[in-house]
Structure formats: structure tokens, C-alpha cells
Amino acid sequence: MTTEQLDTREASLWQDLMAFSTLMPAAIEEELRRDAGLSLFEFSVLALLARSPERTETMSRVAESTHVSASRLSHAAARLEERGLIERTACPTDRRSVFAVLTDAGLEKLEVSLPIHTAGIRRVVLDALDDADRDHLARILATLLRHDRIGGEACATDEA
Amino acid sequence: MTTEQLDTREASLWQDLMAFSTLMPAAIEEELRRDAGLSLFEFSVLALLARSPERTETMSRVAESTHVSASRLSHAAARLEERGLIERTACPTDRRSVFAVLTDAGLEKLEVSLPIHTAGIRRVVLDALDDADRDHLARILATLLRHDRIGGEACATDEA
DNA sequence: GCGCATTAGTTGACAGTTCAAGTGTTGCCG
């Protein structure tokens, strides 16, 4: 467990990493929130359900895929449900589980917000990078996410 | 304003970017919070003040450097002040401004948390990357942060 | 030097998140 001070290059890399992790999601969320009334997290939930068979996924899988706590998802789901964008139904095979289902209204909302979201990603991230940069970045992120020490124990990006 | 759907590579890059921006700060904050009782943001404020002449900086400069709203900083500063880690004093030359000053207790707290923080950054980020990766990443982040569209209007990393 | 836009910061109500505790269900060991 090296505790040696960061040198100038390391410190600057860290600074930029933090700045980016703060500013980038904020920049993309802003428009989404203003024009569609969705936080980035809420959008991710709807988008995930839309991709799922039957527009349905268990709460735990949604939480896992979006990297949030069960509690946070539960509260958010309550709000989305209240807005009529999702519904929660009992899972027949495992009665501990709860299905989150995207409603028609939720799908509509998603379809309205999708272009806003996509444009944001292009504007903030993709437009700034050429193909080589994208490849480098993708490879580096894969390395960082595969690197055990990032999510307590288990790791991200498993395509079970 | 291109609204064209993201292709597979673009979507996966976006996914990984989001995952990283969520998981990385969380991973580093966890230890810091547990062992030092500081959020990453609070730590950044203390660290910034420690680097400043007289351990002092105006609130606006702190807010700018840490990329947060004036309001968020104001609330956080109230809590830090209550804990005795910083003090707020009037600025003599511009009476609108308020100086945030790191107290001795704040400096001590910072010194205790610094090694935890540093170890976290090494463990979560630096250890995973070789020199070439670090250079690539630094260059890509610089590009992204310079790219106008990330902080409303103005841009980050100005060393005025 | 008056008026007004701008800047610096705070405040309070509200929304969202975390944390710890709770319910009910399932897997599984003996």
C-alpha cells in the first residue's frame, strides 16, 4: 500500500480525472433534465428496461447494471412509478424479487429523451475525439474497470 | 446537432465512461469517509486551501476550482466551519468576497487523510496504468476538458 | 455621483441520497 506522494504528472492526471467525472455527467444531465424532466440515472433505468425482454428486469439487476445501491433504486423506482413511467410487479418464480416494467408512457418518455441524450453525448464526448482517441480511451477504461479494486469486490462489465 | 443513434462501439464507450465516472470516485471516497470522516469534496476543499498562500482562498475561487455551485460550497463550508476545520473571514479589499481559511485542526485532519487519499488513487487508478496509458489518458482528458461544451460556457484548467 | 447590471455569497424549502434497521423469502447444512 504505497503512500508515497503523487508527483506533478500524477496529481494533474487525478485533477483532470475528477474534473471530468464531475463535469461530464453534469453537462449531459442538464439538457436532459430541462427538456425531458429526467435525471441521468432515471434515464438509464428507463433505457435499460427498454432494452430488456418484456421491458422487464428485476430490481437487483437494474441496480447492478446502473451501479447504484438497492435503496437508491427503490426510492427512485417509487418516484418513477408515481409518475407512471414504470410499474413494479411481483416475480412469480422468486417471491423476494420485484420486476420493474417499463410502461407505455415510460417508453414514450424515453423516445422523447433519447435524441436529447444522444446529442449530448456526441457534443460533450464523441465530437471531441477522433477514432484513435476513442480506441485508446475504450481500452484504458476497460483496463480500469477490469482492475479489481473498483467496486468493492466484484467487477463491472460482465455480459452474463 | 447530430441525433443519429450511437453505434455499438460508441454506446459501449459511453457505458464504460459512465460506469467509471460513478464507480471511481465512490471507490476512493469510501475509505476516506470511513477512516477520516471526509467526503471527497470536503477533502478537495481542505487540500485546495492547504496549497494556497496563507491557507486562504475566496469562496468563489474554491467553488470554481472544485467545479461546484456557490450554494453547494456555502452549505459545505458551513458544515466544515462547524467542525472547526475551516474559518470564514471577511475579505478587506472586496467586501462581497469571503475568505475561507484552513484552521490548524483542518490541516491536521488533512494530514491524516492525505495518505488514505493517495493510496486510494494509486490503488484505483494509477496502479492499473503504465506510463503510456497515463500519457494517453492525460492527453485525452485535456482534449475533453478543453472542448468548450463541458461547463456551460467557460472552460476548465485555467492557471490564471 | 447616480442608477443599474454584475458579482459574491447566503439562505430556506425542497428533492434526492445514504444509512441502518426492518420484512419476507429462499437456499442449504445437518
Place this chain on the structure above:
DNA sequence: CGGCAACACTTGAACTGTCAACTAATGCGC
């Protein structure tokens, strides 16, 4: 099959962040 740990989820309280409204000081055009 009885008991108990682990799992899936929810809840409410405490905390943190956001938003809009506010105070106060400054710069500036004329």
C-alpha cells in the same frame, strides 16, 4: 424437515445537494 444465513427489497430518518429568492457590494456608463 428445522433452523439459520444470505438474499431481495423497502422504509424512515438524517444528511447532502439543488433551486430560486434574497442581501449586499462593486463596476461602469453617462
